[in-house]
Amino acid sequence: MAVCVRLVTLLLAFVLAALPIPASAQASTGRHCASTLDCTAAELEAMPLTERLAFVRAVQDRVSAEYIPGFRHWRNIEGIIGFFIEKGFGERGSWVSHVDAGILEGIERGTAMALGVSDDDGGNPGSHLWADYLRRMQRGELTDRWTHDPAWGNAEQASTEHGVRLAEANGARPTRVDWQIYQFSEFYRWMLRNPQSALLMLNENLGQTTGIPLAPVDFLRWFTDVTTPVPTHRGAHVAHDLALPSPVGAPISILQLFLAYAPELTRAYQEDTAH
DSSP: OHHHHHHHHHHHHHHHHHSOOOGGGSOOOHHHHHHHOOOOHHHHHHSOHHHHHHHHHHHHHHHHHHTSTTOOTTHHHHHHHHHHHHHTOOOTTSHHHHHHHHHHHHHHHHHHHHHTSOOOOTTOHHHHHHHHHHHHHHTTOOOSHHHHHHHHHHHHHHHHHHHHHHHHHTTOOOOHHHHHHHHHHHHHHHHHHOHHHHHHHHHHHHHHHHSSOOOHHHHHHHHTOTTOSHHHHHHHHHHHHOOOSSOTTOOOOHHHHHHHHHHHHHHHHHHHHTO
């Protein structure tokens, strides 16, 4: 009798192992979401940052394979996520986690729309801008950095602002350090969206602020190069270590941010480019 019970138990185990796991019971992973392109912001927010990093890389691989050969235009986002992982930011439910989920959702939904996988924007205003960005890239309309960078920056800005609204809706509030990192990201996106104004600011302030003679246009192109994780990763560290004078939520000008970041960012630029 005991032998029969063991045989039945063993057979049941084999049968259950062979059954497909319902989609609702599957834990979302970065590669799974990159494959389906239909994960919600809540599902993305529930993923650990290591999985979100895998997601960003997998989506880029998919775009490169199916739509835009060689596409690696979200590597700067890899740099920020890598910084969060190093510093232990972004635990589930935190302000950083929700904002990041909004950013990734915009990328995911925009990619799905551009690839013809889905028309669902997820309620994220960044989705349509990312879809338009990818379509324009595919048509060869964004080969010039002065045209490309504003398109990228506008899509990222809309996704980020949606992430902030998600954080607020979930009752999450930024810490002072969270806000400093966010201010850096705002500064970074402003440079992308306003390259001519950024270049003018660099021309007027870069040399006198750092004491180092640099070509402003070269620095700007390095700092806003979305195909490398280095500037955002190094910049996030700079923002983390600075003690900005403003309290959480208080306005701070782009020029003030630049004057605070410039010396360390200049050193990062020199190290990365061997100047």
